[in-house]
Amino acid sequence: MTHWQFVILAYAITALVLTGLFARLFIAGRRLRQELRQMEQKRAANRRNHG
Amino acid sequence: MAEIPQYVRIEIEGLQAQRGGKILFSQLSFSLQSGQIAVINGANGTGKSTLLRLIAGLYPPLSGTIDLSMATAQKTAPALENKNISLPRQGFSHYLSDKNAMKPQLSVRDNLRFWCRFFTDKRLGAGEEKKVLLRALDKVKMAAYADLPFAALSTGQKRRIGLSRLLTGARPLWLLDEPGSGLDQAGAALFSQICREHLAAGGLVIAATHTPLGLPADISLNLADYRPQTPEGQFYDPLQAG
Amino acid sequence: MKNLFIRDIKAGIKAGGAIGTSLLFFISVIILSPFALGTDKTLLAQAGPGLLWFFALLAVLLGLDRLFQTDKEDGSLDIILAAGDFSSLTVMVLVKSAAHWVSTVLPLIAAAPVLSLLLNPAWRQAAALTASLVLGTPAITFIGALGAALTAALPRGGVLLAVLVLPLIIPVIIFGTAASVALAAGTALQPLYFLLALTLFFGLVGPAAAALALKFTAE
């Protein structure tokens, strides 16, 4: 393995881990917000017909 | 039994508690004076044990205050003097939960001796200590079982030893969680007798129980009345606290 | 508090469980080690102190997760917590750790010289090792007591206890083995003083943090 490949390997691992972490957090955020919105609508619906 | 300071008073103001994300009761206020007994009843899960554990000081309530004060023991009219000494909450109450707090492998005498030394600050002489233990066991009619290992006793007998622990050290406030559980008829009668003597000596009792205690309750509370009515109010949001 | 010490020791001895298992574990693991490492005398002699120290650590941690669990299950922990403020709780944890040390760790230390002779027939090594164990194992018990307090509220806290505590115990292992080697070789006793310092430091910090943990995680 030449020096150049070590550098690439190191930067690749760092990029992979950091973007993976960021993506996981970003997607989780969107999914949670969506689920929250659904829950709110269901609750409003409940309130309407229980009314 | 060592004397209990006269004219002890406990004031509870606006107590609120939660458990597992659900507000159990709020705005709970009552005060209790020497010689009085308060009985807390309510369905399962309404927070009886939680209330007792709060008063015992195991963890802080969401809001509200619990004040203990002891008037100096002048022999004047029971009306309290204004010179109240507020007592530290630690070491002021006995807390009897449904568990009897005894080591199964050790003998009844060893267990009670441990608790006797734990509760009395100044060192009792061997003779004096033996007398206290004997009297405590005698009160629950378990003197004959002193040298048996605790594990060898039946549930009713274990509960009686659990109760006798309260007699090993003088603490004005007794917090009893289901004291009657596991006790038979004779046991329950014994227990009422012990409570009566404690109250007569100027102690206070707060008992959470399903079954009647055989004692006239000065204050009777049902925790269901203190539960917030609207589902909205019942909900405890951990993010808001603090 | 002295009577808490006596009570715990009596309960420990009567139960017989905790002490027996730790001691048996310690002996069996050491006797097994030649099977793993081969019977090359020089290797075993050289690895002796390290092995003994490491297995002593594991044996101590084995018995520690029951430190507060038994009291929690029979209800006496609630009463002790309710009756005590921060300083008396710290003393309580200190006393309980001492009771655990005497009832569980002392038998290990008693067995250590014999086992050390198995691995390395030099008396000097055995004596040095035992001395370092006597000085070092209290630190393990104190840190372990903190771990036990943190996991007392958990039903199966045992494994988590080891995971939490191992990183914190590494300095004790390093200076423990170094001290036993230094003692045997008669070189500078510097690691011995570090080991003593660790034991005293954690003797205070461990119980204080454990008292805090118990008080705050009381349900």
Added chain:
Amino acid sequence: MSLPAPSLPQSWWRGLSRPQRFMQISARLLPPLGIISAVGLAAGLYLAWAAPPDYQQGLTVKIMFIHVPCAWLSMLCYTMMACSAAGILLWKHPLAAIALKTAAPIGAAFTLLALATGSIWGRPSWGTWWEWGDSRLFSMFILLLLYCGIIALSRAFDNSRTAAYAAAVLTLIGFIDIPIIKFSVEWWNSLHQPASILRKGGIAIAPAILIPLLVMAAAFTMLFFVLQLLAMRNEILRVSLRALQQKLAWEAEPAAVDEPDTIADNGQDRETGL
């Protein structure tokens, strides 16, 4: 588009304890922070690429530009966690509890990166992937174990209050113990290994190398705060979601709220089962 300067209310600090306030402020902070860290990373990468190779180690010195920031961040993150642990124990601050719980995985990630890049960097001169001689790498590994302990502990309890307190106590004890671990490992290292070949600190920090290093460090720190804010927002959303589900459950069947008084059971009235 001109971003309106976020006018923070005067009661900024007191207000912050309310999660909604935090959500608004973090919503305003995230875009600019994100942009700064992206620009910083790009600039850092370019500068790192343009930096001259080191005369002794050749190109692998470029790994330093990510190894050092990662190592620096794993320390910074732990220090921030120790502060939030103090916040939990002293002021019972709910946001501090969330901050501690979410920062642990991020800190662990950076420590893992520091370990990976450190071992890759040492590979050519050590000849092995893991050189016991280098005490810094070993201490970094212990820090990773500590992070995993905190992650495991903060997620082991079902009651969030006890989880926060237990994790806070462990974090503070870890914080006290890190210098002791570092010292004992260094001491042990000097016993077994003559000074390790790879004296990282020893490299003369030429300006051509220092500037990219500082830029990368700043960019990484910004990235850390972006990740931390995102993670905290997610945690708050998760808690609100769980709370909402509970509300829904109660509103759906109001009858179940006051369950009948069951005398049938043998009086064993215990508040369990929650």
